[in-house]
Amino acid sequence: MPRLDVPRLRLPSGPRADMALAGVVLVLAGVAEGQRLGPNWDAPALVIGSWSLAVAVCVALPLRRRHPVAVGWFTVVGAGVYYLMSTVDGPLVVIPIAALYALAAQGRIQASVAMAAVMVIGVGGGALAGTGDVNGTAVFMLTGWLVAVVALGAMRHGRVAYAEEEARLRATRERLRIARELHDVIGHNMSMIHVQASSALHRLQKDPGLAQEALTAIKQGSKEGLRELRATLGVLRQVDEEAPTTPSPGLSRIDELVSSAARAGLDVRIERSGARSPLPTAVDLAAYRIVQESLTNAVKHSGARHVVVRLHHGDRELTLSVQDNGRHSAHAGPGDGSGIAGMTERAHALGGALSAEPGSTGGFVVRARLPFSDHHEPIGGAVDDQDPAGG
Template sequence: MAVGVFVLVALGSLRSLIGERSEGWGVTALGWALIGVSCGALYFRRRWPVAVGGFVWAASGAYYLVSTYDGPLMAAFAVALYTVAAEGRLRAAVALAALAVIGTGLGTLAGNHTVNGVALFMLTGWLVGTVALGWARHTRLAHAREAERRAATEERLRIARELHDVVGHHLSLINVQAAAALRRTQKRSGSGEEALAAIKESSREALRELRATLGVLRQVDEAAPTAPPAGLDRLDDLVAGARRAGLEVETYRSGVPWPLPTELDLAAYRILQESLTNVARHARATTVTVRVEHAPDHLALEVADDGRAAPGPYGSGIVGMRERARALGGELAAGPGPGGGFAVRARLPLPLPRTAADGAS
């Protein structure tokens, strides 16, 4: 930018070196020196925008005072002024523009007839436009950075929610199963081998899902995880894990199981997973009922237990389930059931209503 502006100003100031002269060579040399330092200062405009703007304003003013050849050095000041505004220093940019207008106006009053009232008015509009363009760029970049920060925050929340659902589910089952094995050992009523086998299976599943979830943090040049994303086709695995934790689980599925979008299928699986985890950890229940209804325009989920309903407010697991449902345009309710126990009900809309023709195809 500094070199480009210097070339532009130099081309517009060549008449001070060729043709009939109206000033001494010493004054011309001083004028070119002011041109050089003004354009050269633009190299540092990003590092010290206000200081460079003030310096270019002073050097440009000195140039127009000493030189009788009014070259286009004002272009260097315009670039500096734009940079000050683009860097978010609006007050400094307005002050510099005002100083430029005031200085030019004082020169006109002092007898510089090359700048009349119309030219001064046009100069004012030009400088105001320069400041406005710089500030618009600053605002646009600020909005872009804020959008990036929001996206990063949402991604961190999404990853945290995935880790909570995956690791929390399996580690909770491991905890319950380990406690069961310990009680059996202490009471010498059994060897606890079944519970220990369930602990081994749950820990293996936890590690597998943790690796798959952390795959989203891989670099682009690393191998992506090859495990398919979790979905309702793995509902039997969830139920088997809950049964190994000592729960009696009854499952009911109704409607035609339409092929679900990946994000909706994953959200449904995580909601059921977190619900069963909460039952195993907090409900002190013996029986759990899981219902999955495939409707033409939505997917309905329900997990109800016969345990002790915990009073609100509820933990981050239910908050995460609500966030998943809302992200897909759905809704989720969690609270004590009408006949006791605790129930989680979710309704997730399908992107497009399904018909019998869809199923036939």
Template sequence: MPPFDQLRFQLLRGARADAALALGTFALVAVAEVQLLRSAGGSTPSLVVSWLLIAAVCAALLLRRRYPVAVGWFTALATGGYHLLSETDGPLVVVPIVALYAIAAHGRLQAAVAIAAAMVIGMSAGTFAGSSDIGGTAVFMLAGWLVAVVALGTVRHGRAAYAEEEARLRATEERLRIARELHDVIGHNVSMINVQAGAALHRLNKDPAQAEEALGAIKAGSRETLRELRATLGVLRRVDEEAPTAPAPGLARVEELAASAKPAGLTVRIERTGAERPLPAPVDLAAYRIVQESLTNAAKHGGAGRVSVRLHFGDEELALSVEDDGRGAAAGPVLAGDGSGIAGMTERARTLGGELAAGARPEGGFAVRARLPYGATGQPMEESDR
């Protein structure tokens, strides 16, 4: 059975909610009207007109969502006519107040203010005309109610707009995160496959053994790409599948990255300094993706042969650098952010409160340097864990 809160919010939505509101309002006004008629009496034509106006005003609430402004004006004018023609002072004024709230909740503030002003002016005119049923106190109380109703409707509209904008921002952030993750997952492996395919084609006749090694690396890389793609799509679909058996991307798999780059002609050296510690999952993933993207750029764009990866585990942050001996600035437009490589790495670092810098080295080649704060979860590893 759904929770009570869910049932309550479901009852307040849709055409059924409008029908329930219209019938409930009609029942309330009818009961009050009958009680007033018993004490005041009245002529038959006056009674017929009064009941027709009551039915029309309450029925108009059925259209308050589709035509809020028109319903507001109709209920306000019809209620005014009811009070002029009827010999009793029934509570029909509650209907235009409900319609006024709906107008303000739809964001039509100017229309709500205009209708409220017309109602106050109409009641004030009745006071000046000498109506015994209307006094200055009644006008003042009505004006206060109308101001409160318009204010409540405006607040409701503001909250709904804020919630909608917040949901839109969350969706945009999630879409960018997914795009960045897919770029890092697929871009690295596909780039390596492209480089290795070119090497295999070049060596096919000259050195069949090396060509065969490159083709084997292409097969392994494509299999890894398919596995990670299925895992990512499985998360997006929220499919109940078996837990993945391969370890999650992190610095524990950085040696695999180095091995996968070897068939592409890269010799990768990894250097670790400082007190190693289990990293928070976002930091571990970001460091892995930064190294991965840097190796991709070195192989595909930089024309590098040697790459040095340095990981320094500080007390409060991880500092990493990836330096190669490639063309450096020669690959500028591709590496500077026209694509999503450097931009994606920079965004990852900033999301964690860190920073990333990338550019050509004075002595030649290209360097990517980043620092990633641990946050509150990174603790030094024990010697046995190491």
């Protein structure tokens, strides 16, 4: 059977909701005030005054978004005076209650509580004065309604504030993640290019052949860096741009890091142990970036010539260490651009830990523990596949 497309009923929101509520209350108040007219539709001055006051209170409600506190006090006082002038129990009390809720929902709890207290005191004073229309039960019920309205408004404010804070935290985490990716990609490749460029300048006159090799390494390193940079910037792409097709780097591309470090004069040895099972994407990427940053620091800061990278694949975690034979005192601190803080954040984000300290036999050692669950979704070819575009 064909489905009938029934349009959904949409309630008004924003200023239109205020105007709709004010209009409904004003009509109902007019009907109530009509009961006070004489048989010839004569309008006494008191009826005209109370009707005019009801109009003013209803008209003020849509202005609460610009002047919330002033409108709130006006509706409270105006409604109070209206009930003193009128002999009918009209629905005008809905207007100050709506204003109270709006104030509490905006976080103006003190102002809303003060207005609610004034309303309760006013109604209670009327009961004590023996007006006849107001008794203790009415005061008790009004107090409960006002407490509920203020509490609901405060809950609304808390939910909105929590959602906004969550959005800010997500945005902050995303910015930090992108910053780490850019730092690791650009920092590593630019460091290697800097070393090779210095070597080429030094050898250009004495040994043009070696200078040409250094320039070739610069070309290859810049190509790799540009490829990874494009993939990283893909998370910031516009809707109409193509998604990056290059897979996230992982330990399957660790040979590229070794080759890049070798072109910078660094001898890197990889030692593996444990069952080389596929790793979760996040763990694989974090391990790759930690090794990459450690090699970058060894080239930039320690003057090392030999580096040993140890990888141990456990059942529920990957442990790795990167140890060089350089001068550990030359390593920059986290605030000096070494990227140790970024590596630590990557490990902590996975529930692991990372340490970076001088080795017991000299040099500098970075150790990381990256845990993962037994039930994870491995990336395709995280161990064996090689990126055909790499080199």
